[in-house]
Amino acid sequence: MADTGYLAGFIAVAAVATFLTRVIPFLFFQRHTEHPLVRHLGRYLPAAVMALLATVFLQRSATWNSSLPGLDALLPAILVVVVHLWRRNALLSIASGTIAYMAILQLDLIQV
Incomplete structure (x- = not known):
């Protein structure tokens, strides 16, 4: 059986990566919407x-x-x-x- 800490870490990293890939474009393009x-x-x-x-x-x-x-x-x-x-x-x-x-x-x- 897999280590619970490893699975929790994996889920946390995946969640952060997913969140960042959704947020970064909005932060970057916020000032460039009319480009x-x-x-x-x-x-x-x-x-x-x-x-x-x-x-x-x-x-x-x-x-x-x-x-x-x-x-x-x-x-x-x-x-x-x-x-x-x-x-x-x-x-x-x-x-x-x-x-x-x-x-x-x-x-x-x-x-x-």
Whole structure:
């Protein structure tokens, strides 16, 4: 069994590192919010990250060798887009896509 002190130290270091990676950008960019680069990143980076995540998700999670290739991942992805355009709520759209994807997988709604 692992030493309790070691585990507590590991958790503390991980917590501090996580906290610092979240706080440092706010401290640094607080005085530079009007800089063109910061404004550009704030405008385009979230969409670029979401596109990258969606691409990786579709490549890794979809079943491409079925009778309906990729439909098990494309349907939840389309649902996320529709719900987000409808409600403009990221949490709701992500949750709806996740629930749809898990339901398709668990209930075997799309045959492989």
